[in-house]
Amino acid sequence: MKKTNGQALIVFQKNPVLGKVKTRLAATVGNEKALEIYHHLLKLTYSQITQIQEIAVFIYYSDYLEEPPARVSLDSNHHRVQQGSDLGDRMRNAFWEVSEAGFENIAIIGTDCPEISAEIIRDAFLNLASFPVVFGPAKDGGYYLLGMNRLENSLFEEIPWSTSEVLKISAARLKDKNIPFQLLPMLSDIDNEKDWNAYIRLTLETK
Known part of the structure; x- marks a missing residue:
């Protein structure tokens, strides 16, 4: 298929089902609170992606298709279900x-x-004009964003997902191939209760 030179943002979203989301967080705060927090994170994410109407947005659900949150206008033709044996796949x-x-x-x-x-999302695409790969580094050693202008399979193979080594290993593989990349600002993911409490404190401090 002929390329359009277009820009596309993929959003990987878990279906918000009790007991199936934020399991590390749920281990200490309980399933209901974890689901409540996940809905909050979804709301924050959608509030940002709906501002970038110049970029096509594809929502990839973990298990089944569903409607986006109320009052969110996204192309329903860009709703998909994730396929593969692990996160890399x-x-x-x-x-x-x-x-x-x-x-x-x-x-x-x-x-x-x-x-x-x-x-930050717009900045990622601006950087893809000069770099084949862009990472948004997370404080836990992973990344919150991965951008590419050509598919680099080594970034998806035999990566120890959900560990502090994800970005380190990914960057090393690119360096071994002399593939340049750019880093965005470092941000925090919410994986456990400590992360959530730190985010709440930061939110209160900035009000």
């Missing part, structure tokens, strides 16, 4: 599918980063 398949739809500059985010902003 699912991300690679999503990148490939969106690329085959005609998009060249593609970035992926999750819904666990309350500090994500429309400005």
Whole structure:
């Protein structure tokens, strides 16, 4: 398929089901509170992605298709279900599918980063004009955003997902291949109660 030189943002979202989201957080705060927090994170994420109407947004759900939150206007034709045996497989398949739809500059985010902003997402795409890969580093050693203007399979293979080594290993593989990359501002993901409490304190301090 001929490329359109378009920009596309992939959003990996878990279906908000009690007992199935934020399991590390739920281990200490309980399933109901974890689900409440996840809904809050979804609301924050959608409030930012709906501001970037110049970029196509693809929502990839974990298990089944569903309607986006009320009053959110997104193209329902861009709603998909994740496919693959692990996170790397699912991300690679999503990148490939969106690329085959005609998009060249593609970035992926999750819904666990309350500090994500429309400005940071736009900055990622601006950097893809000069760098083949862009990372949004997370304080836990992973990343909250991955952008590419060509598919780099090594970033999805044999990565110890959900560990502090994710970004380190990913960056090392690019360096081994002499593939340049750019880093965005470092932000925090919400994975456990400590992360959530730190975010709440920060929110109160900035009010």
